[in-house]
Amino acid sequence: MADLDVYKKQKFGQKIGFGQHPALLIIDFQVGFADADVLGGFNMLSAIEQTSKLLKTARSSKVPVAHVRFATEMQGDDIGTFAVKVPSLRKLSPDSKDAQFVESVRPKKGEWVSTKRHGSAFFGTNLASWLNSIGADTLLITGCTTSGCVRASTIDASAYGLRPMVVTDCVGDRAEGPHRANLFDMEQKYADLVTSKQVVAYFKTLKNK
Amino acid sequence: MADLDVYKKQKFGQKIGFGQHPALLIIDFQVGFADADVLGGFNMLSAIEQTSKLLKTARSSKVPVAHVRFATEMQGDDIGTFAVKVPSLRKLSPDSKDAQFVESVRPKKGEWVSTKRHGSAFFGTNLASWLNSIGADTLLITGCTTSGCVRASTIDASAYGLRPMVVTDCVGDRAEGPHRANLFDMEQKYADLVTSKQVVAYFKTLKNK
Amino acid sequence: MADLDVYKKQKFGQKIGFGQHPALLIIDFQVGFADADVLGGFNMLSAIEQTSKLLKTARSSKVPVAHVRFATEMQGDDIGTFAVKVPSLRKLSPDSKDAQFVESVRPKKGEWVSTKRHGSAFFGTNLASWLNSIGADTLLITGCTTSGCVRASTIDASAYGLRPMVVTDCVGDRAEGPHRANLFDMEQKYADLVTSKQVVAYFKTLKNK
Amino acid sequence: MADLDVYKKQKFGQKIGFGQHPALLIIDFQVGFADADVLGGFNMLSAIEQTSKLLKTARSSKVPVAHVRFATEMQGDDIGTFAVKVPSLRKLSPDSKDAQFVESVRPKKGEWVSTKRHGSAFFGTNLASWLNSIGADTLLITGCTTSGCVRASTIDASAYGLRPMVVTDCVGDRAEGPHRANLFDMEQKYADLVTSKQVVAYFKTLKNK
Numbered sequence: 001m002a003d004l005d006v007y008k009k010q011k012f013g014q015k016i017g018f019g020q021h022p023a024l025l026i027i028d029f030q031v032g033f034a035d036a037d038v039l040g041g042f043n044m045l046s047a048i049e050q051t052s053k054l055l056k057t058a059r060s061s062k063v064p065v066a067h068v069r070f071a072t073e074m075q076g077d078d079i080g081t082f083a084v085k086v087p088s089l090r091k092l093s094p095d096s097k098d099a100q101f102v103e104s105v106r107p108k109k110g111e112w113v114s115t116k117r118h119g120s121a122f123f124g125t126n127l128a129s130w131l132n133s134i135g136a137d138t139l140l141i142t143g144c145t146t147s148g149c150v151r152a153s154t155i156d157a158s159a160y161g162l163r164p165m166v167v168t169d170c171v172g173d174r175a176e177g178p179h180r181a182n183l184f185d186m187e188q189k190y191a192d193l194v195t196s197k198q199v200v201a202y203f204k205t206l207k208n209k
Numbered sequence: 210m211a212d213l214d215v216y217k218k219q220k221f222g223q224k225i226g227f228g229q230h231p232a233l234l235i236i237d238f239q240v241g242f243a244d245a246d247v248l249g250g251f252n253m254l255s256a257i258e259q260t261s262k263l264l265k266t267a268r269s270s271k272v273p274v275a276h277v278r279f280a281t282e283m284q285g286d287d288i289g290t291f292a293v294k295v296p297s298l299r300k301l302s303p304d305s306k307d308a309q310f311v312e313s314v315r316p317k318k319g320e321w322v323s324t325k326r327h328g329s330a331f332f333g334t335n336l337a338s339w340l341n342s343i344g345a346d347t348l349l350i351t352g353c354t355t356s357g358c359v360r361a362s363t364i365d366a367s368a369y370g371l372r373p374m375v376v377t378d379c380v381g382d383r384a385e386g387p388h389r390a391n392l393f394d395m396e397q398k399y400a401d402l403v404t405s406k407q408v409v410a411y412f413k414t415l416k417n418k
Numbered sequence: 419m420a421d422l423d424v425y426k427k428q429k430f431g432q433k434i435g436f437g438q439h440p441a442l443l444i445i446d447f448q449v450g451f452a453d454a455d456v457l458g459g460f461n462m463l464s465a466i467e468q469t470s471k472l473l474k475t476a477r478s479s480k481v482p483v484a485h486v487r488f489a490t491e492m493q494g495d496d497i498g499t500f501a502v503k504v505p506s507l508r509k510l511s512p513d514s515k516d517a518q519f520v521e522s523v524r525p526k527k528g529e530w531v532s533t534k535r536h537g538s539a540f541f542g543t544n545l546a547s548w549l550n551s552i553g554a555d556t557l558l559i560t561g562c563t564t565s566g567c568v569r570a571s572t573i574d575a576s577a578y579g580l581r582p583m584v585v586t587d588c589v590g591d592r593a594e595g596p597h598r599a600n601l602f603d604m605e606q607k608y609a610d611l612v613t614s615k616q617v618v619a620y621f622k623t624l625k626n627k
Numbered sequence: 628m629a630d631l632d633v634y635k636k637q638k639f640g641q642k643i644g645f646g647q648h649p650a651l652l653i654i655d656f657q658v659g660f661a662d663a664d665v666l667g668g669f670n671m672l673s674a675i676e677q678t679s680k681l682l683k684t685a686r687s688s689k690v691p692v693a694h695v696r697f698a699t700e701m702q703g704d705d706i707g708t709f710a711v712k713v714p715s716l717r718k719l720s721p722d723s724k725d726a727q728f729v730e731s732v733r734p735k736k737g738e739w740v741s742t743k744r745h746g747s748a749f750f751g752t753n754l755a756s757w758l759n760s761i762g763a764d765t766l767l768i769t770g771c772t773t774s775g776c777v778r779a780s781t782i783d784a785s786a787y788g789l790r791p792m793v794v795t796d797c798v799g800d801r802a803e804g805p806h807r808a809n810l811f812d813m814e815q816k817y818a819d820l821v822t823s824k825q826v827v828a829y830f831k832t833l834k835n836k
Contacts, residue, residue: 003384006250010383016293041215073740078753080370080760084225085398113700117753118368119398126577126705126744126751132550133579133707147394155361159327159544161289161551174219175212181390185356189294189328282531287544289551322491326544333544335496335535335786341759342498342788368753370760421802424668428801434711459633498788502643503816536786537816565812570782577745579707592637593630599808603774607712607746 012188016163018202019137023064026051027121027143027153029105030069032091032098033172039088039098040174044144047172051142052104054170054196059108061203064134066112068121070149071099079117119152128160138163140199141191142170147178154186164191167199212393221397225372227411228346232273235260236330236352236362238314239278241300241307242381248297248307249383253353256381260351261313263379263405268317270412273343275321277330279358280308288326328361337369347372349408350400351379356387363395373400376408421602430606434581436620437555441482444469445539445561445571447523448487450509450516451590457506457516458592462562465590469560470522472588472614477526479621482552484530486539488567489517497535537570546578556581558617559609560588565596572604582609585617630811639815643790645829646764650691653678654748654770654780656732657696659718659725660799666715666725667801671771674799678769679731681797681823686735688830691761693739695748697776698726706744746779755787765790767826768818769797774805781813791818794826 007013029048032038058065076083076090083090092099094115107113114125122128131139139162143150150171157164166186173179187193194202216222238257241247267274285292285299292299301308303324316322323334331337340348348371352359359380366373375395382388396402403411425431447466450456476483494501494508501508510517512533525531532543540546549557557580561568568589575582584604591597605611612620634640656675659665685692703710703717710717719726721742734740741752749755758766766789770777777798784791793813800806814820821829 003386006384010248010250011297012295014294014296016290039219074737077737078739078757080367080756081225081372082367082399085223085367085400086221087223088220110701110704112705118756119364120368123365123368124751124753124756128546128550129577129579129707129745129751130705131579132546135553135555137553148398151360151394152364155328155364156332158289158291158294159329159332159547161547161549163290175215177212178390178394181387182394185360185387185391189357190291191294283528286528287530287548289547319492319495321496327547333542333547335542337755337759338498338536338542338786338788339496340788341755344762344764346762368756370756370758421804424802428666428668429715430713432712432714434708457637498785499643499790500785500817503641503785503818504639505641506638537782538786541783541786566816569778569812573746573779573782574750576707576709576712577747577750581708593633595630596808596812599805600812603778603805603809607775608709609712 007188016192018165019163021136022138022140023066023131023134023136024055024058024140025066025121025142025153026055026105027068027141027149028070029102029143030098031100031102033144034102042173042175042179044172044174047144047170048102048105050196051170054142054167054199055105057200057203061206063203064112064136066127066130067101067107068114068116068125068127069099069101070117071115072117082118119149120156121149121153122156122160131162136162138165141166144172146171146173147182151182151186154191158190165194166191167196168193169196216397225401227374228372230345231347231349232275232340232343232345233264233267233349234275234277234330234351234362235264235314236277236350236358237279238311238352239307240309240311242353243311251382251384251388253381253383256353256379257311257314259405260379263351263376263408264314266409266412270415272412273321273345275336275339276310276316277323277325277334277336278308278310279326280324281326291327328358329365330358330362331365331369340371345371347374350375353381355380355382356391360391360395363400367399374403375400376405377402378405425606434610436583437581439554440556440558441484441549441552441554442473442476442558443484443486443539443560443571444473444523445486445559445567446488447520447561448516449518449520451562452520460591460593460597462590462592465562465588466520466523468614469588472560472585472617473523475618475621479624481621482530482554484545484548485519485525486532486534486543486545487517487519488535489533490535500536537567538574539567539571540574540578549580554580556583558583558585560585562590564589564591565600569600569604572609576608583612584609585614586611587614634815643819645792646790648763649765649767650693650758650761650763651682651685651767652693652695652748652769652780653682653732654695654768654776655697656729656770657725658727658729660771661729669800669802669806671799671801674771674797675729675732677823678797681769681794681826682732684827684830688833690830691739691763693754693757694728694734695741695743695752695754696726696728697744698742699744709745746776747783748776748780749783749787758789763789765792768793771799773798773800774809778809778813781818785817792821793818794823795820796823
């Protein structure tokens with residue numbers, strides 16, 4: 001509460017608003033992140049379910065979609081100290097079961113797709129280039145985890161000149177505390193928080209799709 | 210507590226340990242961030258004071274130092290939606306009083322220095338290049354804010370293959386909740402948390418300086 | 419001639435065409451690059467003169483302008499091996515005479531401006547972010563040298579998803595051979611070659627300025 | 628000759644020299660680039676043969692190796708205007724025959740490997756991160772084409788703070804003119820030119836492998 005007061009006083013957290021050319025980003029909804037015994041937990045399954053619905057609407061609204069997943073080609077030796085902090089990541093080789101996209105949010109032909117080896121969906125990928133090349137100005141951010149790769153991607157979405165929109169019911173985390181704390185940070189500094197319902201309503205306003 | 214349990218079970222938060230070639234990074238300790246009426250608050254002044262001491266030791270230990278500060282050349286029109294979320298940033302032109310380095314942690318000749326226009330000290334700067342060119346493997350991270358530019362820089366330090374070490378008494382925030390929540394996230398995923406006392410002890414072990 | 423045949427056979431060098439939202443980039447037209455005794459030569463002065471005219475038209479056409487110049491803060495120790503290959507760069511400190519923008523192409527308030535420490539105008543700057551944030555899809559590339567920073571920036575402009583347009587009478591080099599060879603490469607792989615006359619005609623077709 | 632005179636007078640082209648920690652990079656030696664009817668020509672086959680020999684020595688000398696190949700996931704729609712300039716690239720989907728690594732220079736387990744969608748081996752990959760994480764200071768650059776992805780990667784290798792070494796008999800192009808012109812540019816500005824014989828002799832001097 002007191003925290004929020006300081007942010008308000010210093011005028012953090014103003015609204016950005018949707019732009020004219022959205023794209024949907026789905027981060028790391030992989031088999032291992034859907035499993036509480038591997039890298040999942042808390043609200044992951046619900047976030048995946050909501051994202052699967054939003055993905056369908058995005059597709060029927062002809063909104064471009066980007067999919068990214070984490071994978072290591074060298075059992076962790078290609079991801080630097082990330083593999084030291086989080087040794088479980090070493091198992092996520094590209095062909096491992098846990099590294100596969102969850103079935104309900106799988107990429108379709110004609111959608112942008114990439115693996116990545118760090119937190120941000122932008123780092124070591126050409127996501128920013130693709131978004132720029134299609135004229136996207138607004139990035140609808142879904143995936144997991146709120147306190148990890150979603151947060152990292154949101155920071156970079158802001159830095160790359162986009163309007164980052166974190167879809168609150170479509171981002172998941174393994175634990176509630178970090179989930180909430182990161183939503184707070186992202187709203188104050190980098191992104192608007194929106195619900196998938198608001199996004200669907202926004203899709204209806206788009207022309208020239 | 211329950212949060213921490215999930216992280217433990219999934220083996221997050223392992224220790225990286227110091228490497229052989231450290232560099233010290235000081236982020237955004239600028240006049241406006243030292244002022245609770247502008248962009249400061251909570252533990253900023255204490256973090257600056259501790260960093261100023263650590264900086265002296267780094268210099269006498271011949272540890273390379275990097276300084277970065279936020280500044281906008283176009284009253285915010287060159288920083289994308291960051292200026293929409295946080296309109297106070299628009300005032301930080303390179304020559305404004307609030308954008309200057311705090312006196313006690315000012316760069317000296319021979320130290321790396323750059324302005325930046327986004328959160329991370331790496332984004333839109335050549336910090337990663339310089340660190341690589343001098344063979345640094347360990348980045349001692351100080352500055353502000355813990356929940357903003359320190360967090361963003363720590364994510365990138367991990368992604369660029371370094372050993373990120375967040376110096377807990379040398380990072381400051383405007384509010385305690387986000388400060389603590391971000392220390393938790395960074396320790397679980399990207400960095401070791403160390404005290405300036407531990408860093409000074411580490412400096413003494415370095416050879417061939 | 420035989421070279422061109424292979425490129426034709428393999429279908430290199432197709433035209434991109436202008437987009438709807440251009441920006442003008444001016445690279446490294448600095449005092450030292452205008453001086454044949456420092457870093458200049460060949461067609462530099464002519465390229466500067468042509469660019470100065472194009473800059474005026476861009477401004478009156480309300481086309482956004484970006485200016486970048488090379489400078490080292492550490493007498494070359496912050497630019498890696500670039501300072502070893504080209505030791506003359508060490509002298510270009512931010513305040514040195516040779517590092518200043520040439521008077522006739524100086525930035526005005528409201529234009530994007532940055533220093534850089536490497537070849538590409540994109541590397542270690544937030545140029546891609548700014549271009550994306552203003553919705554630019556076409557980059558009109560001028561400056562020097564054709565075989566150095568113009569070439570490096572053109573490669574990155576392509577990689578960042580833009581339509582790179584090298585303005586042939588507005589790019590300069592210290593020697594004719596590399597100038598011509600790099601125009602060939604850029605046209606075959608990354609950019610259209612256009613004259614400033616064509617760019618001015620293109621400006622007249624722009625609406626909603 | 629006159630060109631070279633200007634470069635000499637302005638002190639371009641100084642030697643960098645090998646560092647202590649090399650890595651070998653092999654760029655785009657893919658089936659389609661080995662075929663003069665697709666994207667190959669000139670000295671490609673010879674460059675592949677020489678690289679295959681150097682690769683064996685690198686492996687037996689325990690020098691880390693990085694492999695990169697071009698591939699598009701969206702038939703060119705994910706590579707921006709690169710697909711407009713060079714429409715032949717659209718056919719290089721990850722599973723296409725022409726996109727596969729040439730047999731004699733295929734990656735082995737334990738070597739860094741990535742696809743890329745633009746010229747530079749660094750752009751949209753985590754190559755710089757991996758090189759930094761293993762402490763590499765010297766990048767031995769092989770692959771194709773000299774005037775395309777080799778040039779782009781060499782510029783970035785310099786920008787990321789490495790010692791770029793272009794191995795002249797291990798880089799190939801589809802045409803001789805651009806091959807020679809780009810070797811000239813790279814030697815003057817970013818890299819040393821070395822032969823594979825010199826590299827093998829250098830490998831023998833390395834200790835603590």
